[in-house]
Amino acid sequence: xxxxxxxxxxxxxxxxxxxxxxxxxxxxxxxxxxxxxxxxxxxxxxxxxxxxxxxxxxxxxxxxxxxxxxxxxxxxxxxxxxxxxxxxxxxxxxxxxxxxxxxxxxxxxxxxxxxxxxxxxxxxxxxxxxxxxxxxxxxxxxxxxxxxxxxxxxxxxxxxxxxxxxxxxxxxxxxxxxxxxxxxxxxxxxxxxxxxxxxxxxxxxxxxxxxxxxxxxxxxxxxxxxxxxxxxxxxxxxxxxxxxxxxxxxxxxxxxxxxxxxxxxxxxxxxxxxxxxxxxxxxxxxxxxxxxxxxxxxxxxxxxx
Amino acid sequence: xxxxxxxxxxxxxxxxxxxxxxxxxxxxxxxxxxxxxxxxxxxxxxxxxxxxxxxxxxxxxxxxxxxxxxxxxxxxxxxxxxxxxxxxxxxxxxxxxxxxxxxxxxxxxxxxxxxxxxxxxxxxxxxxxxxxxxxxxxxxxxxxxxxxxxxxxxxxxxxxxxxxxxxxxxxxxxxxxxxxxxxxxxxxxxxxxxxxxxxxxxxxxxxxxxxxxxxxxxxxxx
Numbered sequence: 001x002x003x004x005x006x007x008x009x010x011x012x013x014x015x016x017x018x019x020x021x022x023x024x025x026x027x028x029x030x031x032x033x034x035x036x037x038x039x040x041x042x043x044x045x046x047x048x049x050x051x052x053x054x055x056x057x058x059x060x061x062x063x064x065x066x067x068x069x070x071x072x073x074x075x076x077x078x079x080x081x082x083x084x085x086x087x088x089x090x091x092x093x094x095x096x097x098x099x100x101x102x103x104x105x106x107x108x109x110x111x112x113x114x115x116x117x118x119x120x121x122x123x124x125x126x127x128x129x130x131x132x133x134x135x136x137x138x139x140x141x142x143x144x145x146x147x148x149x150x151x152x153x154x155x156x157x158x159x160x161x162x163x164x165x166x167x168x169x170x171x172x173x174x175x176x177x178x179x180x181x182x183x184x185x186x187x188x189x190x191x192x193x194x195x196x197x198x199x200x201x202x203x204x205x206x207x208x209x210x211x212x213x214x215x216x217x218x219x220x221x222x223x224x225x226x227x228x229x230x231x232x233x234x235x236x237x238x239x240x241x242x243x244x245x246x247x248x249x250x251x252x253x254x255x256x257x258x259x260x261x262x263x264x265x266x267x268x269x270x271x272x273x274x275x276x277x278x279x280x281x282x283x284x285x286x287x288x289x290x291x292x293x294x295x296x297x298x299x300x301x302x303x304x305x
Numbered sequence: 306x307x308x309x310x311x312x313x314x315x316x317x318x319x320x321x322x323x324x325x326x327x328x329x330x331x332x333x334x335x336x337x338x339x340x341x342x343x344x345x346x347x348x349x350x351x352x353x354x355x356x357x358x359x360x361x362x363x364x365x366x367x368x369x370x371x372x373x374x375x376x377x378x379x380x381x382x383x384x385x386x387x388x389x390x391x392x393x394x395x396x397x398x399x400x401x402x403x404x405x406x407x408x409x410x411x412x413x414x415x416x417x418x419x420x421x422x423x424x425x426x427x428x429x430x431x432x433x434x435x436x437x438x439x440x441x442x443x444x445x446x447x448x449x450x451x452x453x454x455x456x457x458x459x460x461x462x463x464x465x466x467x468x469x470x471x472x473x474x475x476x477x478x479x480x481x482x483x484x485x486x487x488x489x490x491x492x493x494x495x496x497x498x499x500x501x502x503x504x505x506x507x508x509x510x511x512x513x514x515x516x517x518x519x520x521x522x523x524x525x526x527x
Contacts, residue, residue, distance in 0.1 A: 021352075210367075211367030249366060252365035252366075
């Protein structure tokens with residue numbers, strides 16, 4: 001539903017009221033921002049001295065970039081593993097054999113239900129008991145992210161394959177394809193296109209969740225920003241927080257943008273008959289809900305006749 | 306198994322803190338999220354922009370960063386203090402960060418719900434002379450809420466699982482923190498881990514079933 005339909009095109013009095021509201025809300029927003037600024041300023045957070053480190057290349061070279069690499073490395077390894085885990089368990093859940101389907105379903109449901117941080121703690125403490133001493137922070141973060149996001153991706157895979165119209169597999173069986181061929185040649189190529197936006201949204205979640213490594217002292221961006229930098233340059237916590245906050249935002253927003261772009265593209269795509277699968281945890285309601293400004297129970301990709 | 310029995314009471318107390326955080330977070334996030342969604346559909350462009358910026362910034366920031374910033378930045382550095390008792394203070398700091406974070410997701414869910422309300426209803430509301438606030442509170446939002454009960458349930462389940470990140474906000478009494486302390490002394494213990502996992506599942510699964518049932522029951526047939 002278009003938002004503009006909620007209110008009339010304003011008349012003279014309405015325009016005055018809207019202008020007053022605009023002024024009031026500008027003042028309110030400005031007051032909040034100024035309040036934050038004053039608070040920071042009162043504590044001397046805008047002194048050039050504590051921002052100085054961020055203008056020097058050494059700070060970036062020694063602290064921020066290694067932290068960023070730590071984050072990206074964990075995210076990249078976990079993403080590859082999670083995609084593999086998701087593909088294997090997603091397809092296993094679609095199996096015709098009960099002895100494959102049921103255990104895979106249990107694994108997926110359980111790992112989806114466990115709070116991720118508990119999983120990471122558990123792996124972090126379990127690893128030294130099994131494999132002897134060492135630093136397992138990276139491994140715990142990566143395995144935790146793999147198990148959790150892999151389980152979510154398994155559901156995405158299942159939904160993607162289900163999104164291909166049933167007639168297609170019936171037709172494929174009718175022309176004499178085997179089950180393996182149907183999956184490989186008909187369902188998966190179309191399903192993957194439908195899954196892409198949901199997969200990329202889940203990768204945003206994965207990238208965000210690497211920050212959990214902070215709690216078990218994995219050296220990621222958050223750790224360098226909140227523990228190492230303020231210890232090295234005393235008092236620069238707020239500047240560090242702002243700088244790394246902006247880096248996280250830029251990374252995630254770029255990925256989110258990619259997801260939206262992919263979704264728009266696959267919605268237009270003629271290569272697949274499957275509609276894009278909703279991103280897990282996104283607020284998908286009814287048919288075609290929440291996708292356009294029009295709404296009203298009509299799938300946006302269905303032409304009006 | 307002995308370990309679970311030995312540390313059970315501590316872990317149960319920790320879990321109770323997670324439950325308390327969840328309740329406070331759920332109420333605050335629902336209220337804030339509703340205000341945010343009203344901002345995002347309002348006739349005032351500045352409020353719309355402020356709401357959009359807030360939701361996009363918060364959704365793309367890790368919760369760990371939000372909580373660590375609330376504790377180390379806002380509380381320690383800038384003196385935002387809710388209580389003199391350190392544990393009570395960190396509880397409210399975490400509750401604040403958690404609800405500010407969850408509110409963005411509640412807003413997104415509700416906005417999808419607003420999109421399900423047919424145009425004609427808003428037009429009719431306007432035609433009988435309802436103002437923006439009246440049509441929002443009497444026509445649009447009640448239906449939007451009914452349409453998004455199940456997604457809101459998922460948001461709440463995610464929030465309950467997120468209460469374990471309270472450690473990042475300096476709150477050291479929740480079950481994840483207690484589990485970590487226990488593991489420091491006993492090493493990883495499968496019974497303890499499974500115990501907490503079962504406790505969380507006992508909390509989240511009924512919510513999933515209940516919101517699913519409620520969503521079917523209250524669905525607006527169109």
